[in-house]
Amino acid sequence: MSGILNPGSSHGGEAPVIVIGAGFAGASAALTLADAGRPVLLLEAAKAPGGRARSFPDPRSGRELDWGPHLFMKANPALREFLGRIGASASLRFEPSLDLTYRLADGAARGGVRNERLSFPARGGAPASLLALLRWRGPRLAARLSIARGLRRVLKEGPPAVESPAAESKNAGETVEQMLDRLGQGASEREWFWEPFSGAVLNMPAGEGSGELLRRVMCEAFGPGLAGASLGAPAEALGPFWADRALDAIRRAGGEVKMAAPVRRIRIEGGAVRGVTLSGGESIEASVVIAAVPPPALLRLLPAEAFGGKSPWRDLGRLRSASIATAYLWLDHPCPGPAYEALVAERWEWLFRPGAGGLKAGDLRTGEKEPDAPVAFLCGGADSLASAPRSEIESAAREAAGRLLPDFGLRRVLVVRERAATWANGAGEQAHRTAAETPVDGLILAGDWTATGLPATCEGAVRSGFRAAEAAQDPKGG
Numbered sequence: 001m002s003g004i005l006n007p008g009s010s011h012g013g014e015a016p017v018i019v020i021g022a023g024f025a026g027a028s029a030a031l032t033l034a035d036a037g038r039p040v041l042l043l044e045a046a047k048a049p050g051g052r053a054r055s056f057p058d059p060r061s062g063r064e065l066d067w068g069p070h071l072f073m074k075a076n077p078a079l080r081e082f083l084g085r086i087g088a089s090a091s092l093r094f095e096p097s098l099d100l101t102y103r104l105a106d107g108a109a110r111g112g113v114r115n116e117r118l119s120f121p122a123r124g125g126a127p128a129s130l131l132a133l134l135r136w137r138g139p140r141l142a143a144r145l146s147i148a149r150g151l152r153r154v155l156k157e158g159p160p161a162v163e164s165p166a167a168e169s170k171n172a173g174e175t176v177e178q179m180l181d182r183l184g185q186g187a188s189e190r191e192w193f194w195e196p197f198s199g200a201v202l203n204m205p206a207g208e209g210s211g212e213l214l215r216r217v218m219c220e221a222f223g224p225g226l227a228g229a230s231l232g233a234p235a236e237a238l239g240p241f242w243a244d245r246a247l248d249a250i251r252r253a254g255g256e257v258k259m260a261a262p263v264r265r266i267r268i269e270g271g272a273v274r275g276v277t278l279s280g281g282e283s284i285e286a287s288v289v290i291a292a293v294p295p296p297a298l299l300r301l302l303p304a305e306a307f308g309g310k311s312p313w314r315d316l317g318r319l320r321s322a323s324i325a326t327a328y329l330w331l332d333h334p335c336p337g338p339a340y341e342a343l344v345a346e347r348w349e350w351l352f353r354p355g356a357g358g359l360k361a362g363d364l365r366t367g368e369k370e371p372d373a374p375v376a377f378l379c380g381g382a383d384s385l386a387s388a389p390r391s392e393i394e395s396a397a398r399e400a401a402g403r404l405l406p407d408f409g410l411r412r413v414l415v416v417r418e419r420a421a422t423w424a425n426g427a428g429e430q431a432h433r434t435a436a437e438t439p440v441d442g443l444i445l446a447g448d449w450t451a452t453g454l455p456a457t458c459e460g461a462v463r464s465g466f467r468a469a470e471a472a473q474d475p476k477g478g
Helices: 024-035 077-086 125-135 141-157 176-182 187-202 211-222 238-252 295-301 361-366 390-404 427-432 458-473
Strands: 017-020 040-043 055-058 063-066 092-094 099-105 113-119 231-234 256-258 263-269 272-278 283-285 288-291 321-331 340-343 350-352 375-380 410-423 443-445
Touching: 017 024, 017 272, 024 040, 024 077, 024 238, 024 458, 040 238, 055 238, 063 238, 077 238, 077 458, 099 390, 113 125, 125 141, 141 187, 141 211, 176 187, 176 211, 187 211, 211 427, 231 238, 238 256, 263 295, 272 288, 288 458, 321 390, 375 390, 390 410, 443 458
Parallel strands: 017 040, 017 288, 040 256, 099 340, 288 443
Antiparallel strands: 055 063, 092 231, 099 113, 263 272, 272 283, 321 375, 321 410, 340 350, 350 375
């Protein structure tokens, strides 16, 4: 039997702020509101939290596996603050500075595989970074010098202003490919340096991805100092690493969480939010609703009369998604090495060793911590292997393992894919990303696809969650 529920009794009858979606955006918004003493109810349609940064139990191996392995950057202040608040920081170890191993098949190399390491010092500024590039044995010397010049030009230009409309930006609409052309970056520079970064943060081909978004990430990573570009991988699967901890933190702060509680409709009357209706027919009153779900899900929640083809709702249909595919490979003996490696001249872009992110360097070399742990290949983008049939993805993983891991036998392959892993990273989409506030009184948007000035990353999602919580507490902006 349906009815109207008001879970705000513990707050003097005040209707709660309802947050829809328990990904990074929704969880960070809910925790911020709960910490501020606001009644908050977090609703998630799935049985487990995490959104597009979640994990799942693999029944055959008994391991918790990520739907897609994640890398985090030290120059992610909002994300690091959020992880600290939920008690997850100890499970994420960053290198002192950017330290990246490249792996490529090379018939002329011993064992048929080359491993080249690019390691920037934590201090020393431009001279030290130039020296690191000169010592790197990846691309030829001319390409390394060109990379240094290109990076220096990006930092000199500075990041695009978040508050400025895209049309007013000098390089508005510039693709990554156009930006690299302007910077004089050739094929070798792109393959070894720019494309691993661009692919990781944009998940789009260089001819479509936003150059402005990549420029902002590069400026935030390298601008304050070389340590900002340091990367880190969690020592745990994403569920226990952050999602479970986030729900516990929200509850401890006085917030309420309901899993497996899909919202069917956001109730809007007279241009203002009144609450939500769940799929079972229950109605819950709300003072504010924060919708932290992807664009298609948001459109399904809104009554037709709420948007009717008007801005900003019409712009949601102009935002595009891209897939990410992961192939987990169980080998016949342990495969020691760093937590992640960039792959060169392959359809797969990254190699991960799940669970290795929290180990010390000596442990990574021994391979004794988890002898039956899989390795994982990852790739993404609309034009990539991630969009191919599943049988082709598995075949490509087996073929790549033969080239890149020639000393290992392959016992099992498991392919998982997130078809809408990232949103709104295209050069032509930036003008259509929407702000947190909407024309509907009490309806606020959050998500990595909103107008954060960043690509659709975990950092952008958390920033959007913080901004949504701020707007919920001060809806009139003053």
